[in-house]
Amino acid sequence: MKQIGHFIDGVNVTGTSGRTADIFNPNTGEVQAQVSLASVSEMDGAVASAVKAQAEWARVNPQKRSRVLFAFKALVEKHMDELAQVLSSEHGKILADSRGDVIRGLDVIEFACGVPQNQKGDFTMGAGPGIDVYSIRKPLGVVAAITPFNFPAMIPMWMFGMAISTGNAVILKPSEKDPSVPMRLAELFVIAGGPKGLLNVVNGDKEAVDAILAHDDIKAVSFVGSSDIAHYVYIEAAKAGKRAQCMGGAKNHGIILPDANMDQAVQDVLGAAFGSAGERCMALPVVVPVGEGTAERFLEKMLPAIDSLRIGTSTDPDADYGPVVTAAHKARVEGYIDLALKEGADLLVDGRGFELQGHEGGFFMGPTLFDNVTADMTTYKEEIFGPVLQIVRAATFEQALKLPNEHQYGNGVAIYTANGRAAREFADRVEVGMVGINVPIPVPVSYHSFGGWKRSAFGDINQYGMEGLRFYTKTNTVTPRWLESDELSEDSAFVIPTF
Numbered sequence: 001m002k003q004i005g006h007f008i009d010g011v012n013v014t015g016t017s018g019r020t021a022d023i024f025n026p027n028t029g030e031v032q033a034q035v036s037l038a039s040v041s042e043m044d045g046a047v048a049s050a051v052k053a054q055a056e057w058a059r060v061n062p063q064k065r066s067r068v069l070f071a072f073k074a075l076v077e078k079h080m081d082e083l084a085q086v087l088s089s090e091h092g093k094i095l096a097d098s099r100g101d102v103i104r105g106l107d108v109i110e111f112a113c114g115v116p117q118n119q120k121g122d123f124t125m126g127a128g129p130g131i132d133v134y135s136i137r138k139p140l141g142v143v144a145a146i147t148p149f150n151f152p153a154m155i156p157m158w159m160f161g162m163a164i165s166t167g168n169a170v171i172l173k174p175s176e177k178d179p180s181v182p183m184r185l186a187e188l189f190v191i192a193g194g195p196k197g198l199l200n201v202v203n204g205d206k207e208a209v210d211a212i213l214a215h216d217d218i219k220a221v222s223f224v225g226s227s228d229i230a231h232y233v234y235i236e237a238a239k240a241g242k243r244a245q246c247m248g249g250a251k252n253h254g255i256i257l258p259d260a261n262m263d264q265a266v267q268d269v270l271g272a273a274f275g276s277a278g279e280r281c282m283a284l285p286v287v288v289p290v291g292e293g294t295a296e297r298f299l300e301k302m303l304p305a306i307d308s309l310r311i312g313t314s315t316d317p318d319a320d321y322g323p324v325v326t327a328a329h330k331a332r333v334e335g336y337i338d339l340a341l342k343e344g345a346d347l348l349v350d351g352r353g354f355e356l357q358g359h360e361g362g363f364f365m366g367p368t369l370f371d372n373v374t375a376d377m378t379t380y381k382e383e384i385f386g387p388v389l390q391i392v393r394a395a396t397f398e399q400a401l402k403l404p405n406e407h408q409y410g411n412g413v414a415i416y417t418a419n420g421r422a423a424r425e426f427a428d429r430v431e432v433g434m435v436g437i438n439v440p441i442p443v444p445v446s447y448h449s450f451g452g453w454k455r456s457a458f459g460d461i462n463q464y465g466m467e468g469l470r471f472y473t474k475t476n477t478v479t480p481r482w483l484e485s486d487e488l489s490e491d492s493a494f495v496i497p498t499f
Helices: 040-057 062-078 080-091 095-112 154-165 180-191 206-213 227-239 262-278 292-307 327-343 397-406 419-427 463-473
Strands: 002-003 006-008 010-011 020-025 028-034 120-128 133-138 141-145 168-175 200-203 218-224 243-247 253-256 286-290 346-349 368-371 388-391 412-416 434-437 474-479
Touching: 002 419, 006 040, 006 180, 010 368, 020 080, 040 141, 040 168, 040 200, 040 206, 062 080, 062 095, 062 180, 080 095, 080 180, 095 154, 141 154, 141 206, 154 168, 154 180, 154 218, 154 463, 168 206, 180 200, 206 227, 218 227, 227 243, 253 262, 253 397, 262 292, 262 388, 262 412, 286 292, 286 397, 292 346, 292 368, 292 388, 327 346, 327 388, 397 419, 412 419, 419 434, 463 474
Parallel strands: 002 028, 141 168, 141 218, 168 200, 218 243, 253 286, 253 412, 286 388, 368 388, 412 434
Antiparallel strands: 006 010, 006 200, 020 028, 120 133, 133 474, 346 368
């Protein structure tokens, strides 16, 4: 059986902790590999390698750092099919979705290639008599990236692209459920000319996370995962004096006003709710039709659309979505369906018990649709993270707006309408970090930034874009004074300088 260790100091190394986790093929349910779970001493070795590499990398000029990232981007594009196949084999998402995972990560790498322009500082000439002031942004040193299973290519590239471009070294701790793509990305980075030790991949579980949080040489932590763990990482990082950005869970709403293009709304919600088997933090698992007529028109079109969905293996070119990632996750999602029934929601389409012929051991789930879900239900309050769509009916615009505003999560939201005034008011008043207007999954492009509100994000700085650059750098402000050789300043150091 394939054994996966770590990528440290530019090479693959065998794990020494003696602890491992199984990696499944979600299409068959079979264990296809084992990944080593790092010990504290293995983390220490990776950090030591990163400290050495970062000291040299920080002295490399921005245009040379950019050239390495350009070469890395070209290599990832060259190996796109390989990466997508590996990703699908461990995660279960269909190949087209896996390619999208890689491409959206490369979008951020492209932005990071612009570091010579983006990392320029500010300069003021003549701020005082013979005095100039300038500020520059310097790297933090060694930083850590802790990434989830659902985007094993995109989210690591979100983090290490911005960190490396600004002069940092990175310890990447990917999900132990699908670590092969992050390992391969690190290999390609070295082939592209990246210094050995600058990007280390340390596989592991909570022990590895806690080692990151406790290590004095790690200056910042970027995390994406569940809200409870995001909160834990944020608190522990703050205790240790580290900078932290921790992105958590979501329960994104899709508001449909009576004047919406219903065909477009149904098509968009279908993909946003069930694509990638619902395993996206920007999925759209809650639909809020405004008015009974709107709800009935939505159901009239959504029910046959769901019936037409094709569930297949991740390599099936005709499949709309594949299996969920593990048997445990499948059981968790089915448990939420059971709970929603107990809570009184109306089950219109039941995805439990679905089996794909010839792949009966795979972790497949059919689509599930609930109607008449209410805001007091646990299944509405919590993130299900599976192919489950819930309808919460609202009588008015104000009732619809209240739902995302009062929810514990505030990651993304969408509104469907042809009324520009209503859309503008909604975008202005909704308490959510990312808003789509007739756009179901409003993940910002790479030169903006990604980040939610409330329990969807802990920390004040978002992912990637200029926000990412600020997260991975610290400002150094210099105030020089140049006097004539025989000139004596009359300023006194006993009082605060004024100019």
